[in-house]
Amino acid sequence: MRRESLEWISDEAERRIFQRRTLFALGIIGLVFCAILLRLFVLQMIRGESYLALSERNRIREYRITPPRGLIFDRNGRLLVDNRLGFNLIYNPASRKKRLDDEQLRIISTILGLELDELKDAMKQASIYKPSRIAVDIDYSTVAKLEEAFNIIGRDTGFEIQPTPKRNYRYPQVVPHFLGHMGEVCIAHLKSEPGVYREGDLVGKAGIEKALEKELRGKAGREWVEENAFHQRIRTLRLEPATPGKNVYLTIDLELNLELVKIFGQRAGAAVVMDARTGDILAAHSSPWFDPSIFGRSLSPQVWKQLESDPSHPLLNKVISGLYPPGSVFKPVVALAALKYGVLTPESTVFCPGIYRLGSFEYRCWKRDGHGLLSLHRAIVESCDVYFYRVAEQVGIDRLAEFARACGFGKRTGIG
Known part of the structure; x- marks a missing residue:
């Protein structure tokens, strides 16, 4: 059979050459096949578990749940500081199914009070793993306008209105210098307490908000979500609820502080009312005052310059930082x-x-x-x-x- 199959080759030497080439080609094919089998063995048997874990990590995503921050009360249990619902506009390329042209983007930028190039620059900073924040703490009227715009241009453009907790100072004129204010977490803070904060979180930057940060912040929760290849949510697999922060009660009396505010008006100065029997601070007012909530959102250079250059120094806590004859x-x-x-x-x-x-x-x-x-x-x-x-x-x-x-x-x- 073998000789008959080679009868079309007339010369014996040529037949031998052909046989050697055939055997060589079969050997190469055999080696490649063995290499494939060996690779499959390594992937399936030796490294199978690690690749399975990697696949699970790609399929199952962990999300952090921000805890409600603790409340602050006066000595009589009257609420001074609580939390409110705020809104951020983010851009997430993972949820985008269609692109917007310049005219459609200009609708969004006009609502936000941004230049078109500013909006585009903010969008360029986003990735499927890290959405970018386009606007922070937008008001309800702006949210309504954006919702109306998304009804027209579509809701699968990558833009999302994200609810987020914000600090609410009910009486901004009452001891703002002592209550302090919130601000975005810095890199040093992120490194000093890894896992506690994430980029973009708000932390206490001054006053009681800073001094009692660990008590007020609570403990973040976690949610494990199954997603598809487009990072779209399929179902929740596991949920660990967030633990709210602890409430804080101060020695100050709200009514006394409101009375000091009324007495000072716009005049610069400071006053303290203390209980001589216990040393409790019942009232402490530094005038003029500032609204601490402005630090919880993006502070414009114009507003900061106005506060810093004000000759009456509203940012200075004159009660404890001013130098006066006793x-x-x-x-x-x-x-x-x-x-x-x-x-x-x-x-x-x-x-x-x-x-x-x-x-x-x-x-x-x-x-x-x-x-x-x-x-x-x-x-x-x-x-x-x-x-x-x-x-x-x-x-x-x-x-x-x-x-x-x-x-x-x-x-x-x-x-x-």
């Missing part, structure tokens, strides 16, 4: 120092003629006619300036400074 608050310190060093006794008297002279300078008492002869108790009751000028002179500058430092003057308070 005034009559320092009189008890003078009295205690005098008692400590034996300069006077509670029964000692000092005469106030209404004026005190130091070198060529004259300092008047608030009562221009003077208080006359005063004991220590009466001097404190009348808040006599001259009495404490004279006593301070007898104590001496060095001893007075030493005693004042012992009382905490000249040291960091640890507040703010």
Whole structure:
């Protein structure tokens, strides 16, 4: 049979060459087939589990559920800070099924108050794994206009209106410097607490929002979702609900603070109301004030420049950061120092003629006619300036400074 199949080759040498070439080709085919079998064995038997896990990761996606932030109340349980529903406009190429032309994009950019090129630049930053935020904390009227536009141009364009929790300061004029404000998490924060935050999260940047960040933030939940090859949701496989943040109760009284706001109006200054028995801060107002919610969204350079250049310094917490003469608050310190060093006794008297002279300078008492002869108790009751000028002179500058430092003057308070 073999010889008959080669009868068409007349020359014996040519037949042998053909046989060798045939055997060589069959050998090559055999080696390739063995290589394929070996590769299949490696993929299926040796590395099968790792590839299965990789396939599962591509099919099953994990989403983070942002926890509701804790609420802040005054001493009487009246709500000062809570959460509200906000909206961000994001662009997600994974959900896009059709492209928009420039005219359609211009409709969206006009609603958002953006230039067309600005919108396009923001869209270019997106990928199927990381959508881009086009607009942050858009108001309800803008949401309504966008919804109407999407009804016309279509809802499969990659644009999505994303609900997101935002901080709501119910009384922005009440202790905004102490309540603090929220801002987008920085890279250093992301690195210091990996897994706790993700890019774009809002965290406490100042005041109580920052000091009690760990208590207020809560714990994020997780949701495992099955998706198809186009990253479209099929079903929820597993859900771990988020844990809300803890509520915080302050010592301040809302009504007292509103009264301070009314008294100051637009005048610059600061005031504190303290319970002398407990040390509780009942009210603390720094004027003028600012709305802390502006820091929870994209702050325009114009607004920031206006706040920063304001001569009345609304961003400065004048209660704890302003430098002012202590005034009559320092009189008890003078009295205690005098008692400590034996300069006077509670029964000692000092005469106030209404004026005190130091070198060529004259300092008047608030009562221009003077208080006359005063004991220590009466001097404190009348808040006599001259009495404490004279006593301070007898104590001496060095001893007075030493005693004042012992009382905490000249040291960091640890507040703010």
